Amino acid sequence: MKKPAILGGKPAFEQPLHVGRPNLPNRKVFDKYVDRIFDKRWLTNNGPLVREFQEKLEEFLQVKHCIPICNGTIALEITERALGFVDDVVLPSYTFIATAHSLQWQRIRPVFADIGEYSVTINPRSIKQVLTPNTNGIIGVHVYGHPCDHKAICGISKQHNIRVIYDAAHAFGCEVNGVPIASIGDASIFSFHATKFFHTFEGGIVATNDSSLAREIFLMTNFGFTGNDDVSYLGINGKMTEIAAAMGLSMLDSIESIRSKNLANYQYYKTSLSEIDGLEIIEPPSSLSKNNWQYVIAKLDEKEFGISRDLTVEALKAENIFARRYFYPGCHRLYPYRTCRYKNYSLRNTENLADQVISFPTGQSVNESDIKRIAQLLHLIKLNKAKLQKIDIDYN
Numbered sequence: 220m221k222k223p224a225i226l227g228g229k230p231a232f233e234q235p236l237h238v239g240r241p242n243l244p245n246r247k248v249f250d251k252y253v254d255r256i257f258d259k260r261w262l263t264n265n266g267p268l269v270r271e272f273q274e275k276l277e278e279f280l281q282v283k284h285c286i287p288i289c290n291g292t293i294a295l296e297i298t299e300r301a302l303g304f305v306d307d308v309v310l311p312s313y314t315f316i317a318t319a320h321s322l323q324w325q326r327i328r329p330v331f332a333d334i335g336e337y338s339v340t341i342n343p344r345s346i347k348q349v350l351t352p353n354t355n356g357i358i359g360v361h362v363y364g365h366p367c368d369h370k371a372i373c374g375i376s377k378q379h380n381i382r383v384i385y386d387a388a389h390a391f392g393c394e395v396n397g398v399p400i401a402s403i404g405d406a407s408i409f410s411f412h413a414t415k416f417f418h419t420f421e422g423g424i425v426a427t428n429d430s431s432l433a434r435e436i437f438l439m440t441n442f443g444f445t446g447n448d449d450v451s452y453l454g455i456n457g458k459m460t461e462i463a464a465a466m467g468l469s470m471l472d473s474i475e476s477i478r479s480k481n482l483a484n485y486q487y488y489k490t491s492l493s494e495i496d497g498l499e500i501i502e503p504p505s506s507l508s509k510n511n512w513q514y515v516i517a518k519l520d521e522k523e524f525g526i527s528r529d530l531t532v533e534a535l536k537a538e539n540i541f542a543r544r545y546f547y548p549g550c551h552r553l554y555p556y557r558t559c560r561y562k563n564y565s566l567r568n569t570e571n572l573a574d575q576v577i578s579f580p581t582g583q584s585v586n587e588s589d590i591k592r593i594a595q596l597l598h599l600i601k602l603n604k605a606k607l608q609k610i611d612i613d614y615n
């Protein structure tokens with residue numbers, strides 16, 4: 220059996236395999252849109268491609284309004300402001316740091332709730348436990364595209380008169396029990412960052428069925444201008460560029476082939492990893508009736524696997540496989556939140572999952588033979604556990 224690279228062997232992959240390696244559209248389709256940008260000399264500020272992209276997204280996502288934005292974080296910030304979020308807003312700690320920062324950046328207090336024991340999304344019971352008289356917003360995150368329990372969240376929102384945003388950064392093209400995911404809650408935001416299943420280099424949107432909210436968000440995205448010399452809202456520059464829309468329009472053409480590729484990769488992983496004790500792929504819940512299969516996520520049980528999750532990630536890195544620990548350690552254990560006094564309640568499920576999670580490379584640039592090789596390497600790492608355990612790692 221070959222020596223693992225971490226013990227001095229040669230890396231298994233010459234070219235690195237990354238989680239988040241961007242999917243790309245057909246180059247000729249993209250070039251045609253770029254020609255249109257050059258012909259028109261219109262680069263940003265709600266240009267023709269952005270407007271065309273917006274219309275296509277509204278149709279694709281089956282939602283009344285989509286407002287294109289420069290990235291997912293600004294989409295969150297503008298939506299929070301437009302919905303009047305102040306004081307305390309409840310969100311899961313198990314998310315990318317941008318969800319929490321979008322609040323803290325505006326001096327709104329993020330109040331972290333736990334995820335469920337068997338789910339990756341915010342637990343409605345935990346939301347109820349952390350509500351305060353000052354809570355006026357909830358942000359549910361469809362982590363890895365897995366839908367939040369939106370019916371229970373809707374009940375809490377009605378009972379306490381609290382508005383709800385869904386951070387659907389991972390859920391583009393998903394449906395929950397046959398319902399398009401963008402149509403639940405007061406508004407949803409999507410991230411079109413390069414690492415996402417569907418992207419515009421950098422970008423995002425707010426999606427909502429509320430027409431007056433959509434107008435307010437649209438105006439806030441352009442400094443609050445309601446005419447050349449008239450400003451009606453406190454706004455910011457959140458505009459999407461024409462080149463980003465060109466990428467988005469081209470990606471829409473390729474979206475179903477990328478979805479199929481992701482699904483095939485997910486199935487290869489599921490088969491290849493099924494025989495490895497201590498490593499378990501997290502399956503999507505049955506409520507996710509349409510998935511984009513963007514993330515392949517597993518839980519590594521150190522006792523059963525024989526080596527820690529962190530050492531495994533490090534050993535894979537030596538083989539040129541850049542797996543990630545999305546979302547370790549949970550926002551509440553990161554700056555600036557770790558020093559706040561939130562912890563009169565438990566985030567046990569968040570911490571358990573964050574300590575075990577491992578995200579594997581997928582997307583267009585990964586194929587069946589890569590996945591088989593990754594599985595073989597995991598076997599190899601397990602076999603060499605005694606030697607590997609002697610290695611001291613400094614993950615960061």
Ligand code: T4K
Nearest residue numbers: 237238239240241290291292315317388410411412413414
């Ligand atoms: N809400 C949620 C739930 C989110 O997950 C995110 C973003 C947001 C809100 C905010 O949306 P944006 O404001 O970003 O639109 C990456 C992405 O940058 C971030 O968009 C994403 N979530 C998050 C989950 O992943 P990092 O800090 O892990 O990125 P980085 O630089 O480590 O890159 C990730 C991997 O992708 C690396 O292995 C390298 C690879 N990569 C990356 C780029 C940009 C490439 O191979 N090529 C590339 O061009 O955050």
